[in-house]
Amino acid sequence: MPAEIVPGPSGYIPTPAVFEEVELSPPGYGLYLGQIVDELTAMREAARAMLTRRNPTIFPGPKILWGWNAHAMEEAKAILELSAEIPNCRIIPMPDYRPKYPKIDPEAEINPNHPNLTILHNKIEACIFVGVHCHYANLSLRMIRAGTNCFTIALCGELGHEDAMVSIRDLTPEKIRRFKEVLIEVREELGIHHSPTPPPENPSLPQEDFQTLSVLDYGEYSYLLLPRKDEQVTDTE
Amino acid sequence: MPEQRVIDADELILKTERQRKFITGAQAMAEAVKRANVDIAIAYPITPQSEVMHLVGDIWAQGYLRDYYRAEEEYGAMSAIAGAVRGGARAFSATSGPGLLRGLEAIASWPGHRIPVVLGVLTRVVNAPLSIQPDNVEISYLLNCGMVVLHAENQQDVFDFTLAGFVISEKVDVYIPVAVCTEGFFVTHAKGYVNMTPEDLKLPPRDPYKAPVPPTDCEIPPARIQRDAPVQKSNFMSYLIHAVWQQEIWSSNRRAMKYINHYLGGPIEVVNEDAEVFIVASGCAAAQGREAVRYANMEGLNVGLVKVKSIRPFPEKQIRQVLSNAKAIIVPEHNIVGWLAKEVKACIPNSDAVIGGPRVYGGMTLPVELIMEKVYDAFGIKKSKKVVV
Numbered sequence: 015m016p017a018e019i020v021p022g023p024s025g026y027i028p029t030p031a032v033f034e035e036v037e038l039s040p041p042g043y044g045l046y047l048g049q050i051v052d053e054l055t056a057m058r059e060a061a062r063a064m065l066t067r068r069n070p071t072i073f074p075g076p077k078i079l080w081g082w083n084a085h086a087m088e089e090a091k092a093i094l095e096l097s098a099e100i101p102n103c104r105i106i107p108m109p110d111y112r113p114k115y116p117k118i119d120p121e122a123e124i125n126p127n128h129p130n131l132t133i134l135h136n137k138i139e140a141c142i143f144v145g146v147h148c149h150y151a152n153l154s155l156r157m158i159r160a161g162t163n164c165f166t167i168a169l170c171g172e173l174g175h176e177d178a179m180v181s182i183r184d185l186t187p188e189k190i191r192r193f194k195e196v197l198i199e200v201r202e203e204l205g206i207h208h209s210p211t212p213p214p215e216n217p218s219l220p221q222e223d224f225q226t227l228s229v230l231d232y233g234e235y236s237y238l239l240l241p242r243k244d245e246q247v248t249d250t251e
Numbered sequence: 252m253p254e255q256r257v258i259d260a261d262e263l264i265l266k267t268e269r270q271r272k273f274i275t276g277a278q279a280m281a282e283a284v285k286r287a288n289v290d291i292a293i294a295y296p297i298t299p300q301s302e303v304m305h306l307v308g309d310i311w312a313q314g315y316l317r318d319y320y321r322a323e324e325e326y327g328a329m330s331a332i333a334g335a336v337r338g339g340a341r342a343f344s345a346t347s348g349p350g351l352l353r354g355l356e357a358i359a360s361w362p363g364h365r366i367p368v369v370l371g372v373l374t375r376v377v378n379a380p381l382s383i384q385p386d387n388v389e390i391s392y393l394l395n396c397g398m399v400v401l402h403a404e405n406q407q408d409v410f411d412f413t414l415a416g417f418v419i420s421e422k423v424d425v426y427i428p429v430a431v432c433t434e435g436f437f438v439t440h441a442k443g444y445v446n447m448t449p450e451d452l453k454l455p456p457r458d459p460y461k462a463p464v465p466p467t468d469c470e471i472p473p474a475r476i477q478r479d480a481p482v483q484k485s486n487f488m489s490y491l492i493h494a495v496w497q498q499e500i501w502s503s504n505r506r507a508m509k510y511i512n513h514y515l516g517g518p519i520e521v522v523n524e525d526a527e528v529f530i531v532a533s534g535c536a537a538a539q540g541r542e543a544v545r546y547a548n549m550e551g552l553n554v555g556l557v558k559v560k561s562i563r564p565f566p567e568k569q570i571r572q573v574l575s576n577a578k579a580i581i582v583p584e585h586n587i588v589g590w591l592a593k594e595v596k597a598c599i600p601n602s603d604a605v606i607g608g609p610r611v612y613g614g615m616t617l618p619v620e621l622i623m624e625k626v627y628d629a630f631g632i633k634k635s636k637k638v639v640v
Binding site: 033 | 426502509
């Protein structure tokens, strides 16, 4: 019998859900609290958490932030549409996976090596991971369950995540939009009145002028950018 | 080289019509590599592995692999494998005994760095004095690395485990290396019948973007020699990161079980599940155990066999269930430490029922009669004649 995977804090060191017999859901199904459920149920429970818990936040990862392809761009658009439907929703990116010393800015980003800093600083009680590579998402989900009371939701392009409270697999832009529709339905059932509002600008990130933007403006993230055709990159680490 | 057509992994492994050949274990491993759409093989020669890598060199020369080279030694070989796999290639290597231990630091880092690769482990003595003879104590050094460890009984297993190993290791929810172990000489240099998939069909190429980690860009500077930066303690950095990282590797290891069920018919094979006395064995000790079951049944003794194919993940639940009514459990092994007996004892409630042995090592063969002595002991049958060299 698989264990129930509930919001933490679960203690000093978490027991991985896999060790407690939680298995990834088959195609067409999701996970809710470690149990395999139909996808609609998983979406409804995820929506309920994002609508009723404090400081709902979406954490987009590199597959969306840096995915230079039409699929990633469409997913990014769908995530923005989803975020606009969630009252007081914020977006805090997970731009990469390297540990940051001595400390990240928890308002600017979340990092898989110490995701609890961002969760605790912003008092986030419900969050969505999307576009994060599975290995790093699993690290984060487990650490968040260990030390915070955050309800975690994984929207995964692959097979899903046992350590999330809700896991939805095989993500596509269409599925994100279906989740948005389910969320609107649940919001109406809960009697929450809300008109679509884009999330606020991230206060810790400088405004970008796309007319004059250069690779150098990306600072330590500049290595993530592809050089343009025929561009010669001479600087190396 | 015949033109090879890409075919779905499930089709290739589970559904294609197979051809029967009489070949050595080394040939079986090379034949599996031939059908696995491998990009690169890197190794350093050591007996008895050199037979495998010689044959892989041959199929590279025939055009089945894109690249192949001999590294400077095993540490270099295993490090280079990690680099090739990070860059998106499907890679293969093999080693034996002292070579495995020389490469072990790099090999032990593969699971944590999420390196999906197949490593052939053709076992031999590792201890001083120097010897090249069969002994599988080296498998015990692999058990705590986090990788999937399969142990092949015969040439057929070597082919099946190697081919399926590539598929299992690259599953997104697994994505850790697979070691395909078998006994040097007893299997690698001896011939047996192998039912093989058609030579003109191969696995789909590796898709490095279908992964739980990003592939490393090996072409655009700045070049990065590893994907994961060190995680050190700081005032704002928790020790927990390394703990959950280790948990993720062992979670991945457990997730491999469903693919072992799918591609290899499960982590164990049971012969005579209603037996009173069981022989639990892996590798070519399972072949001798199988023969002992035949001897015992001819004498009217109710003896069964549990062949353990997967050492990691270890099939605790399945073994516990099969052995729940066993009066005695005999664990023959090709090593002195009895690593399989320890594994079996640890997963059943009645560990006193385990008879740790017979064990042979240093190159000695495992006569069926030696196992039968334990069978007679288990049934309380007195025999005056002992097996002697």
